[in-house]
Amino acid sequence: MKPKLLLALNAAIVLAILLLLWQASIWLFHVPPYMLPSPLAVAKAITTRLPDLATSFLISAEAAALGLLAAIAAGLLIALVFARSPFLRRMLLPYTILLQTVPIVAIAPLILMWAGQGLFAVALITFIICLAPLIANATQGLISVDPNLVQLFQMHNATQSQILRKLRLPHSLPYLFTGMRISSGIAVIGAITGELFAGSTRVGQGGLGYSILYAMAQLQTDYLFALVLAATLLGFLFFFTVMFFEWLFLHKWHTTATPTS
Amino acid sequence: MTTPPIPELHLAAVTKRFIPTSPPVLDSIDLTLTRGEFVSLIGPSGCGKSTLLKLVAGLEPLTSGEILVHGVPPANARETTSFVFQDATLLPWRTVARNISLALELEGRPANVIAQTTARLLDLVGLTHVAQHYPRQLSGGQKMRVSLARALATRPRLLLMDEPFAALDEITRDRMNEELLRLRDEGNWTVLFVTHSVSEAVFLSSRIVLLAPHPGRIAHIVPIDLPYPRTAALRESPQYDALVNETSSLLRQTHHQLSEPQQ
Numbered sequence: 001m002k003p004k005l006l007l008a009l010n011a012a013i014v015l016a017i018l019l020l021l022w023q024a025s026i027w028l029f030h031v032p033p034y035m036l037p038s039p040l041a042v043a044k045a046i047t048t049r050l051p052d053l054a055t056s057f058l059i060s061a062e063a064a065a066l067g068l069l070a071a072i073a074a075g076l077l078i079a080l081v082f083a084r085s086p087f088l089r090r091m092l093l094p095y096t097i098l099l100q101t102v103p104i105v106a107i108a109p110l111i112l113m114w115a116g117q118g119l120f121a122v123a124l125i126t127f128i129i130c131l132a133p134l135i136a137n138a139t140q141g142l143i144s145v146d147p148n149l150v151q152l153f154q155m156h157n158a159t160q161s162q163i164l165r166k167l168r169l170p171h172s173l174p175y176l177f178t179g180m181r182i183s184s185g186i187a188v189i190g191a192i193t194g195e196l197f198a199g200s201t202r203v204g205q206g207g208l209g210y211s212i213l214y215a216m217a218q219l220q221t222d223y224l225f226a227l228v229l230a231a232t233l234l235g236f237l238f239f240f241t242v243m244f245f246e247w248l249f250l251h252k253w254h255t256t257a258t259p260t261s
Numbered sequence: 262m263t264t265p266p267i268p269e270l271h272l273a274a275v276t277k278r279f280i281p282t283s284p285p286v287l288d289s290i291d292l293t294l295t296r297g298e299f300v301s302l303i304g305p306s307g308c309g310k311s312t313l314l315k316l317v318a319g320l321e322p323l324t325s326g327e328i329l330v331h332g333v334p335p336a337n338a339r340e341t342t343s344f345v346f347q348d349a350t351l352l353p354w355r356t357v358a359r360n361i362s363l364a365l366e367l368e369g370r371p372a373n374v375i376a377q378t379t380a381r382l383l384d385l386v387g388l389t390h391v392a393q394h395y396p397r398q399l400s401g402g403q404k405m406r407v408s409l410a411r412a413l414a415t416r417p418r419l420l421l422m423d424e425p426f427a428a429l430d431e432i433t434r435d436r437m438n439e440e441l442l443r444l445r446d447e448g449n450w451t452v453l454f455v456t457h458s459v460s461e462a463v464f465l466s467s468r469i470v471l472l473a474p475h476p477g478r479i480a481h482i483v484p485i486d487l488p489y490p491r492t493a494a495l496r497e498s499p500q501y502d503a504l505v506n507e508t509s510s511l512l513r514q515t516h517h518q519l520s521e522p523q524q
Contacts, residue, residue, distance in 0.1 A: 148346045151320050155344050156367040156415070166367070170354045253354045253395040 037222035045222040046229070052211070057230045060207035063119055064191035064238065067126025068183060074127070075134025075179065082135070083142035083168065093139065100132035104190060108197045117198045122207065126190035130183035137179030141172025174254055177246040184238040192231055208234070267332040269451040270294040270317065270419060275326035277312055285324065286312050288476035294451055296418075301454045301462035301469045303512065309477030310455040314421045317453060318344050330419055338419070340368070343412035345422040349404035351396040351411075358383060358392040361410045368415065382410040385444065402433040409441070413448065422454045426461065435493070438464050442491055459512065463487075463504045464495065471508070473515045480515040483508050 019039045025031070026038045033041060046053065082089040108125055115121040145168055153163050195209025206214065208231045215224040275290040287309040294300055302310045315321040317328055319335030319342075330338035343364075351360045362379045370378075383389045386406040396404055405425060412420060426434045438461055445452070456462050462469045466485050473480040485504055487495060495501050 146350060148348070148350045149352070151315075151318075152344065152346070152350060153367065154320065155318060155339055155342070156364040157339055158367045162367055166363075167352070170352070173354070253397065255353075255397050 034219045034221050037225055041222040042225040042229070045220075046226045049223060049226065053226055053230055055205050056208045056211045056227065057234060059119075059205065060188070060191045060195065060209065060231070061234055061237075063122040063194065063207060064126050064187040064234065066119070066123040067190060068130050068187040068238070070123070071127045071130035071134055071183060071187075072180060075131055075183075076138050076176065078131075078135050079138030079142055079172075080164075082139045089139065089143075093135075096132045096135045099128065104129045104193055108193055112194075112197050121198050122191055122194035125194035126187050129190040129193075130187050133182040133186075134176070134179040137175045137182075138172055141175025142168045144175075145171050174250055177242065177250065180242045181239065181246070184242045185235060187238055188231060188235040266295070268293045268329075269296045269298065269331055270453065271327070271329040272317075273327045275313070275316065275328060276324045277309065277316060277321070278324045285476045287316075288478045289326070290477070290479060292470065292479070294453065296451055297449050298468065299445070299452045299454065299466045301456055301466040302472060303456055303459065303462050303469055303508075304472030304477075304480075304515075305474055307477075308472040308474035310472060311423050312477070314344070314423050314453060314455055317419075318342060318421050320344075340415065341418040343415060343417035343420050345408055345412045345420065345425045347424040347427055349396070349401075349408040351404060351407055353396050356393050356395055357388055357399070357407050360396065360407050361414055363411055364415045378414055382414055385413075385447075386410045386440075400433075401429050402437060405429065405437060406440075409444070413444070416448075417450055420450045420452045422452060424455050424457065427457060434458075434461065435464075435496075439491075439493055441465065442489070446490055459508050460496075460505050463501060463508060464491065469508055471511055471515060481511050483511065 022039050026036065037045070082093060104125060107128075111125055111128070112121050115124050149167060150163065153167055158166070191207065192209035192212070195207040196213060198210070208227050212224060212227050212231075215221070215227060270293070272290050272292040275287060276285050277287040278285045290313065292300075302313060304310055312321065316323055317330065317335055319339060328335055330342060335342070352363065355363070358379050361382050362375045365375045365378060380389075383392050386409060388403060388406055388410070391399065391403065396407070399407070408425070426437050429437060442465065452465075454462070454465060463485055467489075469483040469485060470479055471481040471483065472478065483504070487500060487504070
């Protein structure tokens with residue numbers, strides 16, 4: 001506990017120094033606020049526009065969470081098929097790399113054209129960029145079971161379903177969480193990218209991505225900073241939620257929180 | 262009505278090829294184990310010791326020949342056969358108790374039977390105090406005890422052990438050897454045991470089968486006429502030393518690669 005406290009204290013001191021330098025350079029060099037707002041101005045923007053900020057935050061969070069959850073479900077299902085059929089795995093797994101390498105920014109307009117504007121389109125973009133790491137990690141987890149363990153199960157006349165439930169699925173859990181950790185970080189990027197193209201997903205209100213565009217157009221740079229902070233916070237929130245569940249499920253038996261993958 | 266007793270394990274002209282055109286891994290192995298025998302297979306890498314165990318377990322198909330486990334093919338004898346692997350191969354997400362009960366669970370035994378059997382085995386291998394621990398919290402010797410208890414849970418008649426103590430340090434290995442014999446006094450199972458260690462084989466076995474490689478075949482069979490029960494004191498006796506020396510020199514004769522004398 002003590003070293004952790006010290007670490008937090010160090011981080012707080014560094015943050016305070018950075019904020020002071022930021023504020024001081026604005027006073028010294030007379031930077032106009034539309035180029036770089038002062039930390040105080042950003043703090044003020046956060047407090048005065050908190051309801052707007054919270055709304056945008058929640059809209060983006062909803063799209064990112066929907067996309068991520070759908071990607072987890074689909075990724076696991078696809079991994080189960082890949083684990084069951086080496087033929088399909090060899091045929092189709094290379095395409096998941098394609099899924100990962102296609103720049104989402106390049107295909108976002110296409111997806112919006114097909115799926116229309118709105119929550120669904122933004123969640124779909126999130127889903128697409130989250131899917132590949134989940135498929136890859138879950139598949140790896142399902143197929144990397146010690147062959148001796150499979151034989152042990154066979155020795156005791158285990159059914160395929162028992163081997164799946166009692167061996168492959170629990171074994172794949174650390175791998176699945178690795179995939180979820182990677183995807184949780186990019187889910188927020190996906191949602192914001194989607195919103196940059198999709199515009200407002202609700203009448204009169206938009207997610208963080210939409211609001212960033214709007215704030216930029218209005219030269220509300222202090223609010224833009226507040227939105228960037230909110231987006232960062234959302235990313236952290238996703239990441240730590242996954243970390244929490246990973247700890248909850250694995251800390252008792254798994255040697256390290258991060259398996260090699 | 263008297264019929265000759267069915268051997269516990271019968272191998273007749275057992276041949277195994279992994280690739281049809283290549284020379285066999287195992288060539289024409291004949292071996293018969295009677296009930297309660299402890300037979301060790303010893304030989305250099307590539308002589309097919311582990312393959313032979315997998316064949317007896319019914320985990321690999323035979324190329325030719327016949328294997329009968331108390332009169333039936335291996336695939337039909339799974340309920341009375343258990344396999345102990347070189348590594349403990351425990352499920353890391355299960356506690357010690359639930360690792361031991363795995364086989365019983367897979368075979369669909371009722372919960373109260375599972376609970377009773379698990380408690381008895383925990384006591385038998387002296388792990389009751391760590392029943393709720395996870396494998397990562399155990400020492401190498403403890404893990405191997407769990408693996409052994411798991412294998413014994415289904416009350417096997419035939420135990421197939423593939424270098425189960427190879428990864429342990431010598432002192433732990435000696436202690437596990439003594440414990441294995443103690444457990445066998447209560448269970449009267451037949452054992453086919455693969456090892457690299459001559460001293461381990463002499464200490465445990467009633468017979469040692471020396472295998473030669475390329476192709477795997479039986480080179481010698483050494484009977485170990487030391488009375489059971491055997492205890493740690495046996496290792497001090499001249500007969501034990503003599504048998505270890507005899508077996509080692511036979512092993513050297515069959516394979517020139519094995520140039521280092523034992524101990």
